[in-house]
Amino acid sequence: MPNLVRRRDLLCMGSAAGLAVIAAPAWAQSIDAILQPRRAVLDNLHTGETFNEVYYANGTYLPDALAEATRVMRDWRTGDEHFIDPSLFDVLHAIGGRLETRQPFKIISGYRSPRTNAMLHARSHEVAEGSQHVLGKAIDVRIEGVDLAHLHNAALDLGAGGVGYYPSSNFVHIDTGRVRQWSGS
Ligand SMILES: [Zn+2]
Secondary structure (H helix, E strand, O other): OHHHHHHHHHHHHHHHHHHHHHHOOHHHOOHHHHHOOEEEEEEEOOOOOEEEEEEEEOOEEOHHHHHHHHHHOOOOOOOOOOOOOHHHHHHHHHHHHHHOOOOOEEEEEOOOOHHHHHHHHHHOOOOOOOOOOOOOOEEEEEOOOOOHHHHHHHHHHHOOOEEEEEOOOOEEEEEOOOOEEEEOO
């Protein structure tokens, strides 16, 4: 009997691990990818604050590191902080890997408080009223030394969420909402 129980436990563990792999996004489907540490390299253009730390290791998000990254992503106009979807950092990590760069993602816009977003929306039709920025699920970025078109293509190839291309303003919008794409100015 003990053997049977043990075997059943093993089978359960096996299927649980299988589910975890299936539920992971396409770019992170191998066990190696799940266990590999993930680092976010951020540089907020407005505050001059930087973040360059591992925020995920041994298959777990690290709360202290995420809290610091959240601070760097805050609304620089109001100082408001908001929970940032950790998957957003995963997307940046994956893009950095594809582009083979450890250069920081320059943050043009991270979290936006409802007040800031309403102000920007009133000023520009390109700012959505229900922006993913307000949900802590979006970032507008560029990487110094990386062609914006390459950054854009890497984000599109990943297929992890929304991607907006703003060549005149020199940034790519990346979010973890549903997969879609658009171009702005
Ligand atoms: Zn944006």
